[in-house]
Amino acid sequence: MKCxxxxxxxxxxxxxxxxxxxxxxxxxYEEWKKAMDICWEDYLREVLKNPMTGLWVKExxxxxxxxxxxxxxxxxxxxx
Ligand SMILES: [Zn+2]
Numbered sequence: 001m002k003c004x005x006x007x008x009x010x011x012x013x014x015x016x017x018x019x020x021x022x023x024x025x026x027x028x029y030e031e032w033k034k035a036m037d038i039c040w041e042d043y044l045r046e047v048l049k050n051p052m053t054g055l056w057v058k059e060x061x062x063x064x065x066x067x068x069x070x071x072x073x074x075x076x077x078x079x080x
Pocket of ligand 1: 003015018
C-alpha cells in the first residue's frame, strides 16, 4: 500500500509519519471534546485554520475531512 498523502510505502492508508500525525490529531480531539462541544468535522476545520498546526497534521486533517470516514465518525459520536 501507499500513503494516501505522500505516496510513501505504507502498511495502512498512511505512512509512518502521517499515521503519527493522525494519532496526535485524534488524541487532541479527545481533549477538545472534553473542553467544548465540538464534532469531528468542526475540529478538523479548526485544526486546518490554526497557524500553529504542523504541516503533517494539516495534510492528514485535510484528507480526513474530505473522506466519508470523517463524516461517519462524527455521526457515530452523536449517537452515543
Ligand atoms: Zn505519508
